Amino acid sequence: EVQLLESGGGLIQPGGSLRLSCAGSGFTFTSHAMSWVRQAPGKGLDWVSTSSHSSGNTFYGDSVRGRFTITRDNSENTLYLQMHSLRVEDTAVYYCARRGGTDGWGAFDVWGQGTMVTVSS
Amino acid sequence: ETVLTQSPATLSLSPGERATLSCWASQNIARELAWYQQKPGQAPRLLIYDASNRASGIPARFSGSGSGTDFTLTISSLEPEDFAIYYCQQRNNWPLSFGGGTKVEIK
Numbered sequence: 518e519v520q521l522l523e524s525g526g527g528l529i530q531p532g533g534s535l536r537l538s539c540a541g542s543g544f545t546f547t548s549h550a551m552s553w554v555r556q557a558p559g560k561g562l563d564w565v566s567t568s569s570h571s572s573g574n575t576f577y578g579d580s581v582r583g584r585f586t587i588t589r590d591n592s593e594n595t596l597y598l599q600m601h602s603l604r605v606e607d608t609a610v611y612y613c614a615r616r617g618g619t620d621g622w623g624a625f626d627v628w629g630q631g632t633m634v635t636v637s638s
Numbered sequence: 639e640t641v642l643t644q645s646p647a648t649l650s651l652s653p654g655e656r657a658t659l660s661c662w663a664s665q666n667i668a669r670e671l672a673w674y675q676q677k678p679g680q681a682p683r684l685l686i687y688d689a690s691n692r693a694s695g696i697p698a699r700f701s702g703s704g705s706g707t708d709f710t711l712t713i714s715s716l717e718p719e720d721f722a723i724y725y726c727q728q729r730n731n732w733p734l735s736f737g738g739g740t741k742v743e744i745k
Contacts, residue, residue: 625672626684626693
């Protein structure tokens, strides 16, 4: 079964740091670009970041560029999101998502269950 | 940056009725648009990719059309499990972007 399992969320104070993890299983991890998408409480979906298959190329949304870093360990089939200088507005459920298609750059075809990050004093 | 605008924000319909959801892109995105369904407390689920291709396991009552800047998701006959929020998303250019969503609610 194709699966993504996120972990690492929690309550953190403004200005703090947190690292999220996403373990993939049931598919060839290196065949897909991987992404993080977040959803603030009661709000819509917000793309955060994408890593290419080999992590040679990374892309970020304007609101997180310079504060968040996406990496992946293909030997462990795991995607990471290192978050620094966290703000109250970063409070959201963070989803890990696989990009599908034959080239691995398609739509988000597999999603994890999400991990909640709450930034509050 | 491509802004996606979904309309309407809320659609009130009865089971068995046809639902038509729209998504407009602020620039030409070819056919690189996807549709997702999200139910409360759940992760989004891919319905349609590249404007008109149904994802694996998606019922035939869901169909997508459009290209360039105008896109449509149609649910031919609403089932009780179809009442949810629907998002469009483009992958044509960076940053990737989602529309604000359309909530399909029971009338």
